[in-house]
Structure formats: structure tokens, C-alpha cells
Amino acid sequence: MINTAIESSEYLNQQRRGRLILICMLIFFIIPIIAVIAMYKLDWRPKGESVGELVTPPKTLSIAPALTHNNDTKVSANLLKDKWSMIYVAAECDMQCKNKLHQMRQLHVSLYKEIPRMQRVLVTTSQDVADIANNYPELIIINQPTDDVMAFSQQFNIGNESAINTHRIYLSDPLGQLIMSYQSSTSPALVRKDITRLMKYSWTG
Template structure:
């Protein structure tokens, strides 16, 4: 190798070195850690059961299409922990800023005639839904203690679940990531 070709070999080596390292890592089975969701990923995604509106009539399934939905599910009346999650989902909704028109919020209960007036006076953009059937109660795990938050995709499928003690900042991070990469909604 003459001195005249040394820069050419050096440049070629700089381009080929990352390919050789990447190929070696792939050959030995190393894979980067996948970014994990902060909530529990529901795999497979759950379809939404038939729900009732606050007026007791069946809710139109189109209510959950074309929007991402943050759904706070709690059995019985909305107690303190439920109210805290409703406030937290409102804060997440506002923190999404430019993307907030792609997201809606729903409070789901199993009470036949929920009193949503105290919630709606402070947060008029909150929708109310009722899980009247046993299948709906099971789909939203309403037998668990405390409220849970579900993320519903624009096709009306439950994809993420957050426990009562989850950190709302994790919900915000997941929603930002979903809205950044999703075309739907």
C-alpha cells in the first residue's frame, strides 16, 4: 500500500467499520432494549364492549373513533382517587397542547344513574359512560380496587392500562409517543 492510497483506505475504513460492528453485534444476538410503555400494554388489544351513555341509552361506537381516548374506569361513584385521576387526565390532556384536539376524556362507572354533575361543572369536556353489562365490567376490570386509566385507540380498542397508583407523567410520556407516531386520530 503506497502513501498515495492511504487516505482512500482510511475513508473506506471509516465507512465500513460501523457496518462491521453492527453486523458483529447482530451475529452474536445483541438487540437494543425496546422502549417500554409506562402502562400495562394489553396484548392483544381489547375491543370495547357495548356501553351506555349518562342518559341510559346505548353509546354510539363512533364516539370512540377518530380520537384517542383517556378513559378513567372506576366502580361505583367517583371517590377521591377517581377524582384525582380525572384531574390528572385533564392535566395530561392540556399538556399535550397542540395535540389535545386528538384526545378526549371519558369517565366510566358501573352505576346505573351516575351523578356526574360535580365533575362536569369543573370539567365540561369530560364524557360519561356506564358499563351496564357483566362483560363490560370484566373488560374494564372494575372488580379491582381503585380507579384505572385506559387508553383507547381511534379504532375503539383498549391498548394500555394504568393502575390506580401509576404515575400520570408516565401516561403523558406514552400519549406523547403515541400521538407523535400515530397517523390515526
């Protein structure tokens, strides 16, 4: 009788342990799924997520043979390849445009050892860019001819927005694909966090 009681007690203990293991497994596997579904339904984004607007699918940017820099040299078809590019699109480069170019330079400098992996590009229909070129000697300026610049700028349109009027910063990857854009009101500090995160985990550029 005593042996039977002991065996019965051990059997019950094993059952309890089995149930506990099963419950733990359910918690481990099911709760994360429930959390993801809840996040999706509530449109909740964790703080570590990108603040930029992802371009889906990425757009491969095409450079027309006629496009020219402000110094009358042809724009290379591979300009946006092998490096990350921070791009700004504007008609006339007014004060808001110049402020944004200053932000872009500050962002670029803040990348420290990653600076060589990034380039800055201004796409504009303005022909009066001498002071901009002097103030930002490393800035790549594409501004001729006007019709081709306008056509090129349209590749940056997001939804119904016209890129030439939105004051966004655009980001293209080293494959020459437009992958991200940042609204004009986005804090430069948040843009920097995004860019450094992208560059850290990228195997290209």
C-alpha cells in the same frame, strides 16, 4: 527482487485491509444483535420505552346498544372511533376516582395542539355523578344501565384484575382498540410522555 518485495508488501497490506474491513463489518452487524439478546435475557428496558402496560393483542372494545350516558342519551357504537380515548373505570366515584379524573384533565390539557385528538371517558356504575358532570363538562360519562356498564367494564380487565377496582388509566386508539393501561401509581408526567409519543407517530386519529 525489489519488484517482488514491493508486490509482496502490497499483497500483505491488502490482506490487512481486508481483515480490518471484515472485523468492522462483524462489529457493525453482530454487536447490535448481541446487545438485543442481552437486553432480552436481562429484561432490561431503555428509558425511552413505554411505561404503560401494552395490551397484546389489542382488544377491540364493543359498546352494547343499551349503554347510556349520565344525561340519558344512548352511547354511540362509534364513540371510541376516530379519536384517542383516556378511559377510567370505577364503581362509585370516590375521592381516589375524583383525583384520577383531575389527573386525566391535566394530562389532556398538557397535550396542547393535540387536545382535539383525545377524549376522556368515565365508565362507572354510580348514578350520583351530577357534580362530576358539572366539574368536568367535557368528560364523557357512561353509567347506565348498571348490568351493561359492568359487562362493558370487564372488557378492560387485565389478567386476573377487575378493572372496576384497579384505578388504572386505560388508553384506546382511534380504531376503538384497547392498547395500553397505566397502574394507579404511574406518574402523570410519564403517562403524558407515553401518550404524546404514541400520538406523534400515529397516522390515525
